[in-house]
Amino acid sequence: MPLDTAINSLGFAKSPADTRVVVAMSGGVDSSVVAAQLAEEGYDVVGVTLQLYDHGAALAKKGACCAGIDIHDARRVAEDMGFPHYVLDYENIFRDAVIDEFADSYLAGATPVPCIRCNERVKFKDLLETARDLDADCMATGHYIQRKLGAHGPELHSAADANRDQSYFLFSTTPEQLAFLRFPLGHLPSKSATRELAARYGLQVADKPDSQDICFVPDGNYAGVIEKLRPGAAEPGEIVHADGRVLGTHEGVIHYTIGQRRGLGIGGLSEPLYVVRLDVDARRVIVGPKEMLATRTVPVREINWLGDTPFTARPEWHVSVKLRSTRPPQEAIIRPLSETEAAVELLTPEEGVSPGQACVFYETGGSRILGGGWIWRGH
Incomplete structure (x- = not known):
């Protein structure tokens, strides 16, 4: 095969230097390694970090994805590896597409997964379009998932490391998006392999801890965030057994989720009870025995x-x-x-x-x- 038509590591029949790849950089070790690896391989790398919410607001959390320190860390990786880096203000898009629905879903008695909506409506939609506007050949992320070529085109596969697999959060990726996306970490055997690469590239984020919570929810306190977003939404009501007995009161349905057992605020009962249903309209939390959850x-x-x-x-x-x-x-x-x-x-x-x-x-x-x-x- 002639050298000029060889398939490069991102699947294009041209040299890495002639292949522009936008890397979505959160400031964490995963996306930093992706950017550094592609830069070292000689690709035309452009780093992009999204500012998703106001860092001075009550919602902001030190150490959360895309907070101020993360933008700084992403920028520093780009400087060290010698590629351009841009920060895009996506606050309004993020609030409209992710945060508002998150709050409304909780108020409706659901248990939302905002990370999926963020991938679907922000990162793989607006950011992907931005990558196309930058004349990129593809966009790479630090997600632990694999893209493989099948008989009918690109397929989505679980990560090699089941403990790191993020496929649950990426199911809404469309075939059109999948054609443009690349996931260079999906084949790695473990997170330690990623950190070893970070150390090899001399990245200062090599030992940075993983973010645990939803980026705009400090310390996992969903109810606290929703009360800020929707003041007065947490109205008190009754905790009711499935058989109709009123067992107590609560300070708002948003404090409960299906399957919850701890922290119900109803003691002295002979049987363990679980939240089996949330009746938002009647402001009732319905509890019952475990078998009702099946x-x-x-x-x-x-x-x-x-x-x-x-x-x-x-x-x-x-x-x-x-x-x-x-x-x-x-x-x-x-x-x-x-x-x-x-x-x-x-x-x-x-x-x-x-x-x-x-x-x-x-x-x-x-x-x-x-x-x-x-x-x-x-x-």
Whole structure:
């Protein structure tokens, strides 16, 4: 094969120097390693960091994704590795596309996953368009997920390291986006391998701790953030047993999630009770025994399908699904109701299934992500 048509590591038939790649840089070790690695390989790297919220506001948190220190860290990596770096003000986009829905979902009794919406509506939409405007050939991120070429085009696959896999948060990536995206870390065996690379490149973020919380939620206090966003939204109400007994009062439905057992504020009962339903309109938290949490049929909508044949081409699909990011996939049957809605039957009932969470589809026994959707009502 002639040298000028060799496929480079990002899949283009040209030299790295002639391949422009925008790297989404959060300031953390993962995206910093991606940028440094591509720069060292000779690519035309452009680093972009998003300012997602006002760092002086009450929502800001030191050490959270895209806070002030992270912008500084990303800029420093770009200076050290010798490529341009830009900071884009996405505060209004982020509030409209992510934060407002997060607050409204919680107030409606759901348990939202804003990181998925951020990837879907901000990073892989607006930022991706910005990358195209910069005449980039592709955009690279530090996500732990793999993009592989299949018989029908690019496919999404779980990361090699199951402990770092972020596929649950990326199910809504469309085929068009996948064609433009690259995930250079997805094949690495462990996070320590990423940190070793950071040390090899001399990056000052090599030992920087991972961010744990949602970037705009300080210390995991969702209710506190929602009370700031929607003052007066946390109205008191009753805690009611599923059999109708009033067991106590609460300070707002937003303080509770489906499946919660601790911190209910109702003591002296002989049986352990769990939150089984949230009645937002009546401001009631309904509790009951653990067996009431078991769910077998899960309604899913806003489905993004990544299979090779149309979603509605079959009456049912035998797959594995994940209903929470921390749980392993389990076998299920998907029955399409339309191109974007389905009933998912779990072969083994699962507890704590909540509206607002994602249901992500996986190839059973394999690593491929077949898409997913949003759980949209209780059981």
